[in-house]
Amino acid sequence: MRQAGRYLPEYRKVREGIAFFDFCRDVERAVEVSLQPLDLVGTEAVIFFSDIFVPIPAMGVEVDFAPGPVIAAPIRSRGQVDALTNPDPRESVPFVFEILRRLRSELEGRSVPLLGFAGAPFTLAAYLVEGAGSRNFSALKTAMHREEAMLRALLDHLAEGVIAYARAQIEAGAQAFQLFDTWAGLLSREEYAIWIQPQHRRVAEALADSGVPTILYVGNGAHVVDCMADTGFDVISLDWRVDLGRAARKFGDRVSLQGNLDPGTLAASPETIRARVGELREAGRSARGHILNLGHGCLPETPVEGVRAFTDAVRSLQE
Ligand code: 1CP
Numbered sequence: 639m640r641q642a643g644r645y646l647p648e649y650r651k652v653r654e655g656i657a658f659f660d661f662c663r664d665v666e667r668a669v670e671v672s673l674q675p676l677d678l679v680g681t682e683a684v685i686f687f688s689d690i691f692v693p694i695p696a697m698g699v700e701v702d703f704a705p706g707p708v709i710a711a712p713i714r715s716r717g718q719v720d721a722l723t724n725p726d727p728r729e730s731v732p733f734v735f736e737i738l739r740r741l742r743s744e745l746e747g748r749s750v751p752l753l754g755f756a757g758a759p760f761t762l763a764a765y766l767v768e769g770a771g772s773r774n775f776s777a778l779k780t781a782m783h784r785e786e787a788m789l790r791a792l793l794d795h796l797a798e799g800v801i802a803y804a805r806a807q808i809e810a811g812a813q814a815f816q817l818f819d820t821w822a823g824l825l826s827r828e829e830y831a832i833w834i835q836p837q838h839r840r841v842a843e844a845l846a847d848s849g850v851p852t853i854l855y856v857g858n859g860a861h862v863v864d865c866m867a868d869t870g871f872d873v874i875s876l877d878w879r880v881d882l883g884r885a886a887r888k889f890g891d892r893v894s895l896q897g898n899l900d901p902g903t904l905a906a907s908p909e910t911i912r913a914r915v916g917e918l919r920e921a922g923r924s925a926r927g928h929i930l931n932l933g934h935g936c937l938p939e940t941p942v943e944g945v946r947a948f949t950d951a952v953r954s955l956q957e
Contacts, residue, residue, distance in 0.1 A: 639855075639901070640935020641675040642687050645942060648674050658703040659695075662688050668737045673744060679942065680949035683751045683814075686737050690757025690818060691765075693803050696730035697722045697795075699766060712769035712777065716788045722795050727803045735810035742811035753853075754812025756803050758819035759796035759837045763789065775824055782833065789833075797837050801844040808848050816853040816875065817841055820934075823858030823877075830862045835869060842870030853896060857934060867893045878903075878933035883921035890925030898933035904944030908951075911944060915951035930955075 642649050652667050661667055672687040691707045698721060700710035713719060728735060741752050765771065767778045767789070781789045804815050822834045838854060845852050855875035856866055866874040867889035874893050876885060878900035886895060903914055915930065922928030930952045936945060 639932040641679075641681055641685055642671045643936060644938035645936045645940040645945070646674060646678060647942075648678060658689070658705070659692070659701075662692050663733045665733055665736050665740060668733075669740045669744065672737070672741055676750060679945045680953065682949075682952075683753055684741060684745060685753040685755060685816070686734075686741055686812075688734060688737070688755075690755070690762060692734060693727055693731050693756075693799065694762065694766075696725050696727070697799060706771045707765050709766055709769045713763075713766045713792060714777070714781070714785065714788075716785075716791065719788055719791045719795060722792075724795065724799045724802065727799075727806045735806060738807060738810040738812055751813045752811060753814050753816055754804065754807030755816045755818060756800045756807075758817045758822065758834075758841070759793045759800060760834050761819050761821045762796050762800075763792050764821040764824075766792065775821065779824075782829070793833070793837055797840050800841060804841070804845055805848065808845075808850050812850065814851045814853060815845060815848070816855060817871070818855050819859075820855070820857040822856045823860075823862065827861055827865070830865055835865050838866070838869040838871065846870060855896075863889065873927070873929065875929075875931070876933060880933075881921075882918055883924075886922050886925035886928070890922075893925075894927030894929070895922055895925045896929040896931050898931070899948065901932045901934055901936050901940060904932075904936070904940050904948060906944070908943075908947040911947040912951040912954075915948060916955065919952075919955050 644650060649671050652671050653661060668687045672684055675681045676684055691701050694701050702708045745752055764775050764778050767781050768775050825833060842852055851872040853873040853875050854866055854871035857877055860879040863880055863885050872894060873896050875896035876898040878898050880898055882898050899914055899918060918930060
């Protein structure tokens with residue numbers, strides 16, 4: 639969960655004086671910051687440095703970062719959706735696959751898995767319709783009721799793009815694939831089942847023969863954990879609002895779990911962090927598999943020593 643980034647001084651140094659999208663396209667720098675968390679905080683997997691918006695400009699949407707994504711012309715009409723394209727990502731964002739290939743060769747012999755990722759159709763659509771991040775995404779919710787066909791067409795277009803992008807990442811060496819649906823928890827259970835679950839099923843089904851494990855993250859999704867478990871993803875990644883032990887007992891025979899320490903807890907003492915990690919480990923025991931992780935990404939103000947205390951605690955429990 640957001641392993642690289644502003645909480646690391648070493649990241650900020652490489653990031654200096656370069657626009658975010660140029661950084662994502664710079665293979666050397668992207669490989670360097672992807673590997674930083676391995677050596678600096680002791681993670682046991684690497685996620686390639688990029689952002690969920692990297693493949694979006696090639697669809698015909700102007701995106702900037704300030705510091706979160708900002709869309710020059712928010713998508714509100716069917717005509718705008720129909721004008722979107724879905725080019726082969728291997729041609730439109732070739733640097734992404736170069737970064738993955740380079741990381742695989744760097745990681746050879748270190749037994750460290752490399753994760754690919756993409757933004758889920760709903761989360762991408764949330765920004766594309768709203769125009770930027772938002773507390774309640776009211777333009778998106780308005781579109782759900784007043785521009786239903788437009789929003790459906792947009793989600794379908796994005797799902798097709800996500801599937802092609804995931805496949806190309808796996809071809810380039812990604813050994814697991816995580817779909818981030820950060821904003822899916824904004825919807826009620828009923829609306830989630832209508833708007834979001836079918837898209838998750840579609841992505842899981844398309845990747846079922848890819849040979850790599852698939853992971854689904856939903857932010858603020860404590861009310862839809864059963865829906866997440868019923869999509870075909872191999873692992874469901876939960877935020878800290880979910881009772882991990884309960885999820886493990888109810889769904890742990892069907893799916894593996896990932897999570898779910900509140901990243902805010904990384905400000906606590908090493909003893910507190912270790913105790914919380916121990917509790918999470920016990921809670922996850924009854925699931926067929928459990929990846930100890932945070933429940934969302936590190937924040938810029940996250941203390942590096944807290945992240946280290948987390949990985950140290952996880953490692954000591956494995957011994
Ligand atoms: O200024 C900076 O240095 C940029 C900060 C930053 C970073 C480090 C952004 C802008 N994106 C990223 C990297 C990133 N984003 C990764 C790389 C892997 C890693 O280092 O762990 C990944 C997987 C993402 C995914 C992402 N971007 C998501 C989904 C996961 C999540 O965190 O919920 C979302 C919603 C985004 C949008 C985004 N990109 C950047 C920001 C600040 C945001 C959030 C904006 C908002 O709050 O609406």
